[in-house]
Amino acid sequence: MTSSAKDTLFNIDSVEEDFVFNERVVEVFEDMLDRSIPFYRQVIDAQAQLLDGFLDPGDRVYDLGCATGTTLLEFSRLLEHKKLQFVGIDNSPPMLDKARLKSEIYSKQQSLSFLLEDVTAFDHPGAGGIILNYTLQFIRPLLRESFLQRLFHNLRPGGIILISEKVINQDHRLNRQYIDIYHRFKKNRGYSELEIAKKREALENVLIPFSIKENITMLERSGFVSVETHFQWFNFTSFIAIKPA
Numbered sequence: 001m002t003s004s005a006k007d008t009l010f011n012i013d014s015v016e017e018d019f020v021f022n023e024r025v026v027e028v029f030e031d032m033l034d035r036s037i038p039f040y041r042q043v044i045d046a047q048a049q050l051l052d053g054f055l056d057p058g059d060r061v062y063d064l065g066c067a068t069g070t071t072l073l074e075f076s077r078l079l080e081h082k083k084l085q086f087v088g089i090d091n092s093p094p095m096l097d098k099a100r101l102k103s104e105i106y107s108k109q110q111s112l113s114f115l116l117e118d119v120t121a122f123d124h125p126g127a128g129g130i131i132l133n134y135t136l137q138f139i140r141p142l143l144r145e146s147f148l149q150r151l152f153h154n155l156r157p158g159g160i161i162l163i164s165e166k167v168i169n170q171d172h173r174l175n176r177q178y179i180d181i182y183h184r185f186k187k188n189r190g191y192s193e194l195e196i197a198k199k200r201e202a203l204e205n206v207l208i209p210f211s212i213k214e215n216i217t218m219l220e221r222s223g224f225v226s227v228e229t230h231f232q233w234f235n236f237t238s239f240i241a242i243k244p245a
Helices: 023-036 042-055 070-080 095-107 142-152 172-188 191-203 212-221
Strands: 060-064 087-092 112-118 129-133 154-164 225-233 236-242
Touching: 023 042, 042 070, 042 154, 042 225, 042 236, 060 070, 070 087, 070 095, 070 112, 087 095, 087 172, 095 112, 129 142, 142 154, 142 212, 154 212, 172 191, 212 225, 212 236
Parallel strands: 060 087, 060 129, 087 112, 129 154
Antiparallel strands: 154 236, 225 236
């Protein structure tokens, strides 16, 4: 993958705005993912295996909130034999500029394309698979279920949705322990106490996690079946849900 600058965005005394996916974030985004999301690469690999098992050759896969295209680049490598078409959608022009550059560098323009769209207005019928990696948590809570219903209707019968989210636990003591463990994870990856605190402050009104149960309930009410978790590390969870054939 293309190189990324080290993430020092929150090595600051005060946070002047909520977290935004702007040019400054794009420059350090790969480093931010690797140091902030536990088992990030392993989750992508697991999702590729699920796509391989459920999708038909030539299916179209959409990554909503695709950012700089890292996930789709990995899928295009791991699933080359499937001849899938991958489409990344994001509302951040700087992210998409970086994604298109990476697809050109790795000569993936035939299987990868990127669209500047609002993911909540998704309207691409016949999708074989939809990816939502750490995206649903940024959508206003009141809009999430109707958004999932929209995705359900755009999937072909038998299609799947793969979701990764930061989650909360209803047991407050357990939730506190999970957060503490996660902060130790970030410290071990080189973030300071100040950076951890300032980034949490910037995300406070932007990233609103649900519990595992709340996410599963939303998916089931939207029409999905076989809604299961396929990975969990404390307060990070990945889900699979299937549209009935």
